[in-house]
Amino acid sequence: MTKHTLFVCKSCHRSEEELAEDQACDGKILLDTLTNLAAQQFAPEDLEIKSVGCLWACSRGCVTAFAHPEKQTYLLIDLPPDEEYASALLQFTQMYISNRKGAFIWDKLPDQLESAMFACIPALSATEQNADEEDDLS
Numbered sequence: 001m002t003k004h005t006l007f008v009c010k011s012c013h014r015s016e017e018e019l020a021e022d023q024a025c026d027g028k029i030l031l032d033t034l035t036n037l038a039a040q041q042f043a044p045e046d047l048e049i050k051s052v053g054c055l056w057a058c059s060r061g062c063v064t065a066f067a068h069p070e071k072q073t074y075l076l077i078d079l080p081p082d083e084e085y086a087s088a089l090l091q092f093t094q095m096y097i098s099n100r101k102g103a104f105i106w107d108k109l110p111d112q113l114e115s116a117m118f119a120c121i122p123a124l125s126a127t128e129q130n131a132d133e134e135d136d137l138s
């Protein structure tokens with residue numbers, strides 16, 4: 001089985017104020033919290049948490065993305081870097097891993113994430129399949 005990836009922007013910071021020299025930014029705090037919690041819940045062969053420098057939604061931090069080659073990709077924004085949201089993200093991770101297409105039932109989405117869902121990008125395999133179907137019609 002191909003591994004699922006949770007990308008976490010390590011550079012996001014939600015405050016307008018300058019960071020102190022020794023202060024971790026919010027993205028790094030969320031990344032560390034997710035990494036620690038996920039180690040207790042997921043096997044390394046099922047989930048990889050990858051730190052990225054920027055996910056291009058900087059004014060809407062913290063930002064994460066769920067990806068798998070055969071599933072739709074989800075971009076989540078406006079995530080506070082605390083344990084409550086990290087736990088909600090990992091609940092969603094379980095839903096994402098469990099569904100063949102990465103689909104989920106909206107009513108079962110953790111409440112914290114309802115307003116965080118920002119983009120859903122089709123799986124590459126799905127777009128290739130659609131292109132094949134369109135070719136068949138022409």
Ligand code: FES
Pocket residue numbers: 009010011012013027053054055056057058059061063
């Ligand atoms: S700094 Fe986090 S998305 Fe750009």
